[in-house]
Amino acid sequence: MTEEYTLPFTSDGDLDRIDELRLRKELAELGPDPAATERQHAKGKLTARERISLLLDPDSFTELEPLRRHRATGFGLEHSRPYTDGVVAGWGTVDGRTTFVYAHDFRIFGGALGEAHAEKIHKVMDLAITAGAPLVSLNDGAGARIQEGVAALAGYGGIFRRNTAASGVIPQISVMLGPCAGGAAYSPALTDFVLMVRGTSQMFITGPEAVTAVTGESVTLDGLGGADIHAERSGVAHFVHDDEATCLADVRYLLSFLPQNNRELPPVVPTDDPVDRPCPALGDLVPDTGTTPYDIRAVIAEIVDDGAYLEIQERWAANIVIALARMNGQTVGFVANQPQCLAGTLDISASEKAARFVQMCDAMNIPLVTLLDVPGFLPGVGQEHSGIIRHGAKLLYAYCNATVPRISIVLRKAYGGAYIVMDSRSVGADLALAWPTNEIAVMGAQGAANVVFRKQIVAAGDPDAARTELVARYARELMHPYYAAERGLVDDVIDPADTRSILIRSLNMLRAKHSEPPVRKHGNPPQ
16 A cells, blocks of 8 residues: 555645544555455455454554554565554453454455564563553464565564463463464464354464375365364364354453453452352252263353353363353352263363363462362273373373362262372362262272272182172272261362352352462473
């Protein structure tokens, strides 16, 4: 874009500076041309400013560097120097709380990142860290601006470095509203949450053409890196939506659970849900028989304020549920085994999913409640060869490292190493509770009896009858609901109906918890 417009002059021939400023600002807001806006809308996509308007409170946006233009030459760039250089950046408020944002403008250079474009993003990221406020990126770009060469690539390096510096300091949310390819995909991967819109957003390192050229595989954009793929297969996407308006509304809802930074507590939301509300339905929701499946999400809904919770990565690693909710108006993070999927066992994906959530909650001062109903780690050659040992250790490391209030409740079975890993008393849970249906043991009674009493069973005249009798004996002596309580491994066995009130009282007691971590540069977590 060139300055092909008539500058406003006063009657005596002097340039009217205020009118000129207004005109330049109008040009920056309007964008390159109406046709570009129409093309964006024809794809079912909003413009950068329309997206920011949906994200932020009305009339709260303050823009940074709207008149910024690139200085690059060659390949025709010197003849196209639009204002904003393809990214709109600044700050505003979400529910009255300061939030920083930048949005790629696909109408300008396809949202591709150049040197000036990157410097604007660097500035807003630096300000977000300095001000201690969340950062939301609205991604819709074609990667690095090829015409600017290595200067564009260096811009990504600056973004990655700032993503890392901000990690655990301020909430970072990436919203994918268009393509995100190559190195550009690593910035969202470094942030706390990734949201995608079905049908219009894709993320991948190498595109379909490169995949076909190298491997011979034929794949579409969505088949390679669409929203559903990243929600179900890779685990990259935390949330998927059908349209941009719903997606951005969910960003606002997500921010309502999070603090401004790691030095603050999450906001408290008033509720009319009584603290001492009994939950008798819990006794019916969770079957006594350890092998009968049920939906753990119904348990979470029963005990949290008004039955409302925000499940994260719902479609990936469904054998574990992670969610943000409120209890007595205060944000709480839930980690829970899901008996409806793989019997609630822990596998590689579930361990990674829960571990990162635990780390996020710990960084953002969000207390953790863990609901256990876990028969162990998923057995199998594939799991062992793919590294279940080191991946499972990620969850163990995350819990052991967490300093926020931590409460665990054994609902039914809790066997073997999986019991220890799921925030048991021995790895530092502040309070360990259990329902009277709990079975805490090294393994199930059937398997344990086969190991402990193997010789007696083989030598018996009726092995089947002997096995049945010895299984019952093992369960009676070592797996009764009060075995762990008698040894101080759980703090109390509680009536399920009292779960909500006990959790809220316990969380209030732990609200001022302070734990001094050991002096070190950083740990070396399992990878």
